[in-house]
Amino acid sequence: MFPVRLALLLVGLGLTSAVGRGDPLPGTAPLTWDGDPAARIVGAIDHYLDVRLGTVVADRAALWGRDLSSADAFSKSGEPQRRRLREILGVVDARDPVVLRHAAPIAVGSDAAGAELARGAHHRVYAVVWNVFRGVGGEGLLLLPDAAPRADVVLVPDCDGSPEELAGLGKDLPPGHAFGAQLADAGCRVVIPVMLDRSTTNGGNPGYRHVETSQRETLWRATYQMGRTPTGYDIQKALAAADWLVGSRGTGESARPLGVAGHGEGGRVALHAAALDERFTVALVSGYFQPREANWLEPLDRNAWSYVRDFGDAEIASLIVPRKLLVEDGVHPSGTWTDAHGGAPGRLARPDGKAVVGEFERARALVPGTLRGRIAMVGASPTVAMGDGAFRAFGEALGAERRRPSWTPSVVSGALPDRAARQLRQYRQVLDDTQALVVRAPDARRAFWKDANRGNLAAFTNSTGALRGYFRKETVGVIPAASVPPAPQSRLLYETNGIRGYEVAFSVHDGLPAYGILVLPAGMKDGERRPVVVCQHGLEGRPTDVADPRVENSAYHRYAFRLAEQGFVTFAPQNAYIGNTRFRQVLRKAQPLGLTLWSFIVRQHEVITDWLAAQPYVDPQRIAFYGLSYGGKSAMRIPVWVDRYCLSICSADYNEWIWKCASTTSGYSYLFNSEYDMPEWNLGNTFNYAELSWLILPRPFMVERGHDDGVAPDEWVAYEYARTRRQYVKLGIGDRTEIEFFDGPHTIHGVGTFDFLRRHLAMPAK
Incomplete structure (x- = not known):
């Protein structure tokens, strides 16, 4: 007994x-x-x-009604799935008209150039913030090319990375970490939002009660109850950045290509943002794309209701076609989280290469045969995320310079953003927004x-x-009624x-x-x-x-x-x-x-x-x-x-x-x-x-x-x-x-x- x-x-x-x-x-x-x-x-x-889980991939087919007759028909046939994806990720709030401004005050008598943070070989760097909705905003870096812009890009780092790394502003960074700087030198306007990391620094409610669980897990607990997710907030910030890039174009520039790229958690954001927003002409996903049936083993903040039943990375990829998706299977973030302090266990590791290729081929099989080339695997470096192969393919799709410019360290002229203070601001905004949703819940x-x-x-x-x-x-959630006698x-x-x-x-x-x-x-x-x-x-x-x-x-x-x-x-x-x-x-x-x-x-x-x-x-x-x-x-x-x-x-x-x-x-x-x-x-x-x-x-x-x-x-x-x-x-x-x-x-x-x-x-x- x-x-x-x-x-x-x-x-x-x-x-x-x-x-x-x-x-x-x-x-x-x-x-x-x-x-x-x-x-x-x-x-x-x-x-x-x-x-x-063993049958879920095959079972998904019954949930989709793909029209393979033409590129336009195929894209339109995915709209019910886009609506469902918005719903289960919590990308449901209307964004406010976006205003992007410098993060630091501009001195009296100076122009915008006075807020310049750094200067690269052929671009300038600014610390910026922008509004999204309610009290939530994005924060990061804006890179402007010296020449006339040829494309616009939202570039999302891994949650444990930083905008400064992608802008080439850190010390002793290898060239591969300056992907954003090199895009700007190649003629792209680039917005790099900061991502909330998985540290425990702000776990709980700073100033009220601290817990030794990741701040992204705390946000998941609060957002999930209110029909939102941390990933949903990340996507909304990226889409608001895209709103500004599109809205700030000059006369005759409306046809300029718009791209989204990301690594690790940023790759997750890029994949979903491109699936949801057809303004993006190309997406680059680095260090994220793989089979998703073991999602329950990943960090808790990636948990989304019914996601694996309805979607895998291949299905999300199919929502991007006939636009271009580039997949780089190179460096993947890794980490392990335990339940030692009351949080949920989880882990990230490099997936099996064959599994990544299998998911990639499955994505291509879901789209019309004439469009399968719109999903492409790019050459990857084993040590650097978003390497030369990714740059060439992404640049070509954007109509920008295909050859990766040699990287010259930027000259920093202003104080770099305080990363800890920036993390706290971003965390507090989302946490406070969950409380605004709680207040509005009776009306909802x-x-x-x-x-x-x-x-x-x-x-x-x-x-x-x-x-x-x-x-x-x-x-x-529904499983079938009893299928055997009670015996x-x-x-x-x-x-x-x-x-x-x-x-x-x-x-x-x-x-x-x-x-x-x-x-x-x-x-x-x-x-x-x-x-x-x-x-x-x-x-x-x-x-x-x-x-x-x-x-x-x-x-x-x-x-x-x-x-x-x-x-x-x-x-x-x-x-x-x-x-x-x-x-x-x-x-x-x-x-x-x-x-x-x-x-x-x-x-x-x-x-x-x-x-x-x-x-x-x-x-x-x-x-x-x-x-x-x-x-x-x-x-x-x-x-x-x-x-x-x-x-x-x-x-x-x-x-x-x-x-x-x-x-x-x-x-x-x-x-x-x-x-x-x-x-x-x-x-x-x-x-x-x-x-x-x-x-x-x-x-x-x-x-x-x-x-x-x-x-x-x-x-x-x-x-x-x-x-x-x-x-x-x-x-x-x-x-x-x-x-x-x-x-x-x-x-x-x-x-x-x-x-x-x-x-x-x-x-x-x-």
Whole structure:
């Protein structure tokens, strides 16, 4: 048997431990499992995802409707995918009219030349900033050729590189690092934006609370909840730079080519920017292009909802055609991040060369045969990113000088930008923007819910079907319903005072089980049908925590067993949020496939409740859900999907969930701890906890809340619950919802909730 956490062996209960003895439940086979059921379930989900990843490339074809009849038709046929890509990367905010200005003040009486930072062989360098939207802006360097410009370029460094390196302003830089300077000498205007790095310098909220996770991961946690991503912000800054380059052209210069190039993380930005914006005539991607099915192993800030299901680098490349894409497989960034300080593990390394070529050939195979030459692999240096081969091909595509100019170090005439201060400014802008989105979130949710008809109860429930469908598809993620018979297996776990506990296991899909503990009360008569309460454990919990009388856990107090003492049938399922980094990495594997752990949990609960409903001692109309902590999180999500649950009780979790996940100024926020599994894609703009309760409506719903519960302050809970209650009251069912505040911590109180269960399940007090 698995180890019992926080267990105290209770003496004097007259309890018989019956593991391995006794008959199984009628209609079930003997359960013969060994080892840890929780690990078995998490491992099964992991295996299911591995199988899906193995077929995802072939499966993508059904999502695309490519028109290969002409170059124009092909480009237009990719527009639905461009819209989807914008959505899942969070490139959804309209940019403001761009103004580019010098980053340093210009002295009185001087002209713009007074702000010159450096001078190269045939170009000048300026430190510049530009606006994007709200308070977010780009910052970097502008390189202007001395001769009339022949092309415009947005050049994006790796996130651990700098604009100064690409502009050739650093000390002792090899020529290959001066790609931007050489483009400018060849006649290009070049904007080089700074990228936020993966250091921990600004992790958390500088000046409020520091965490030893990368600043890009902190931003991912805040942005993902609000339907944005760090990459999306990077792309918007690059596109705003392109806005300025195009908008600042003189008369007769509108046809000047516009290119985008980048290395490493900058290559990621360049690839996606070119796919989304058809103004770019050519893109150069260095040190990034490869198969993307192992995205879940990369740094967390690259995680994007459903990305791998819908796209690989080959598919993104196809959105650039008939424009030109150049791929350089030379130097790739490398690094390793661990979970030692509460962050997500990840790594970057040079991919296998054959895999890169395979993805490149797959990209060419996706486009019309006459256009395959528009995707080209350029010669690469093993030591220098964006080498001579890349320069020649990129310059030719831009109509600029094809021969790479010899590099002459620039003469620096001004103070180089303070990199640390610049990083902090850029980080603060994006972090603050997430808080602006949090403030606007109630308005966004109102707009999202605009088609809900609140005229009466029937109209409301009928009009929320599309919202429920969106929640299932875009928040939870859908796997097929059970594909095999449940084949229940059971064994007696204990018997005391006539109450019996059974371990029960089911099949959901081939290799994917469900498991839990069924507790049968004493004194049930033949033909009698009792109500069931499904009692759900929290984070790192097990069914024994709630259903085994030998276990005393200060959070659960054996409440499934206590309810059985009151005459209820109870069932305690094993959910998959157990194993620390192990289950969180399984979730990371799921999210790029458009799935979550909930995708599997709801299917397990469907099988469990269907089986319960078929038992002769169960009233199928009276199956309730009651969960604590992560089990309370379950209470807000599972009943939205599983209609068999006739009511739901959320204990020790209900609160203003968007603040909880995205706030930068609250010690309660998940931004500051190790639970990077908490953000859910775009939830801030679609469903807070009140909205989720409206999807449970018209079924009864209750909140159990201890004043000393550290999950959130009472004020957050009451604020959000007021919206739940108002909707129930306005629809004439105010008697179906309530909240109990009690003087206590993060725990099952079992007073008002037990009364709520007895009342709504028509169960007399015992």
